[in-house]
Amino acid sequence: MYIVCFDLEGVFTPEIWIAVSKSTGIDELKLTTRDIPDYDVLMKNRIEILKKNKISIKDIQEIILNMELLPGAKVFLDNIRIMAQIVIVTDSFIEFVMPFMEKLDFPTCFCHNLEIGKEGIIIDYKIRIKEMKKKTILAFKMLNYEIIAAGDSYNDVPMLLEAKHGIFFRPPKNVMEEFPEFPVVSEYSELKNLISNYLGLSD
Amino acid sequence: MYIVCFDLEGVFTPEIWIAVSKSTGIDELKLTTRDIPDYDVLMKNRIEILKKNKISIKDIQEIILNMELLPGAKVFLDNIRIMAQIVIVTDSFIEFVMPFMEKLDFPTCFCHNLEIGKEGIIIDYKIRIKEMKKKTILAFKMLNYEIIAAGDSYNDVPMLLEAKHGIFFRPPKNVMEEFPEFPVVSEYSELKNLISNYLGLSD
Numbered sequence: 001m002y003i004v005c006f007d008l009e010g011v012f013t014p015e016i017w018i019a020v021s022k023s024t025g026i027d028e029l030k031l032t033t034r035d036i037p038d039y040d041v042l043m044k045n046r047i048e049i050l051k052k053n054k055i056s057i058k059d060i061q062e063i064i065l066n067m068e069l070l071p072g073a074k075v076f077l078d079n080i081r082i083m084a085q086i087v088i089v090t091d092s093f094i095e096f097v098m099p100f101m102e103k104l105d106f107p108t109c110f111c112h113n114l115e116i117g118k119e120g121i122i123i124d125y126k127i128r129i130k131e132m133k134k135k136t137i138l139a140f141k142m143l144n145y146e147i148i149a150a151g152d153s154y155n156d157v158p159m160l161l162e163a164k165h166g167i168f169f170r171p172p173k174n175v176m177e178e179f180p181e182f183p184v185v186s187e188y189s190e191l192k193n194l195i196s197n198y199l200g201l202s203d
Numbered sequence: 204m205y206i207v208c209f210d211l212e213g214v215f216t217p218e219i220w221i222a223v224s225k226s227t228g229i230d231e232l233k234l235t236t237r238d239i240p241d242y243d244v245l246m247k248n249r250i251e252i253l254k255k256n257k258i259s260i261k262d263i264q265e266i267i268l269n270m271e272l273l274p275g276a277k278v279f280l281d282n283i284r285i286m287a288q289i290v291i292v293t294d295s296f297i298e299f300v301m302p303f304m305e306k307l308d309f310p311t312c313f314c315h316n317l318e319i320g321k322e323g324i325i326i327d328y329k330i331r332i333k334e335m336k337k338k339t340i341l342a343f344k345m346l347n348y349e350i351i352a353a354g355d356s357y358n359d360v361p362m363l364l365e366a367k368h369g370i371f372f373r374p375p376k377n378v379m380e381e382f383p384e385f386p387v388v389s390e391y392s393e394l395k396n397l398i399s400n401y402l403g404l405s406d
């Protein structure tokens with residue numbers, strides 16, 4: 001039996017920090033691990049900026065509530081859920097992703113969480129477990145599941161490598177070129193066909 | 204962070220084999236592990252009866268499609284899904300449970316599967332992994348989740364024992380008496396309150 005694991009941002013939703021940057025007009029929030037390679041430095045920097053600008057978790061949730069899923073994402077996920085069990089595996093935080101989970105009819109989501117202080121200000125972040133994406137796949141494999149995993153970026157690669165079938169969905173060019181072993185798809189219809197094939201459900 | 208694990212039959216749905224027995228008029232299909240303690244003997248017996256009576260997987264799925272969730276089950280589950288991640292963990296088979304998953308808006312479901320032969324006749328069953336319920340909780344704990352688990356019967360006890368918080372929902376008297384360490388609830392409102400308490404979400 002299969003579990004299909006999906007990354008969230010870039011696969012079903014736009015990038016949250018980009019949207020927060022746009023909405024607040026704070027350009028510095030656009031920085032990613034490509035600009036600041038150390039994730040801890042990047043996150044602490046983001047939290048400092050939010051604090052300095054008195055942007056609370058509620059403000060960010062409001063921005064996220066107004067974000068749309070990527071066009072076609074909901075229908076695509078609905079199609080996959082009737083074929084196999086699915087779990088969303090994201091390095092984002094539960095306090096950020098729940099508005100999206102609601103729009104997706106509450107699929108199970110594995111992620112991290114934030115520490116919220118007085119007046120709803122984000123004071124820290126808590127990685128639930130290091131190498132969470134990879135370890136999630138390992139745990140499912142221990143339960144005798146076979147895994148199909150789809151994601152778009154560097155942080156998905158350990159998950160894709162550990163899965164029986166790893167798929168890149170709309171990856172940046174450099175990531176795609178660095179890991180030529182994974183099939184690359186850019187449309188939900190292609191992703192669905194690929195998953196159907198792996199599940200042995202194609203015509 | 205928490206994952207809430209639920210048994211399926213007895214918690215969200217009636218017992219499937221009882222319904223199949225009623226619908227087909229075959230009394231022998233009512234037998235459970237209380238009558239035939241060896242699960243393998245019981246299942247092989249069930250499969251033999253279905254075969255003899257030419258009852259196919261499609262016939263059973265038709266019966267299940269016409270079964271209702273327990274009253275209040277869907278609203279209860281919807282309430283829990285906004286509070287925590289949930290996974291249904293059942294010793295039933297994916298070919299049986301999918302119609303129920305559809306009625307429940309496709310929560311993630313961990314279960315076993317059947318082997319279907321010619322003309323849709325069930326020829327065997329495949330346990331995905333031994334001690335599946337317990338091992339599922341162990342896997343989630345390795346991913347640094349805390350677990351709340353609710354079930355109604357003997358086969359749930361190893362899962363309830365491994366969870367941080369185990370709960371009996373409408374258990375038979377003998378099971379309840381044998382394991383007095385677990386709180387017992389019989390209404391969804393009580394189950395919701397207990398889970399809210401454990402999640403630290405109560406007023």
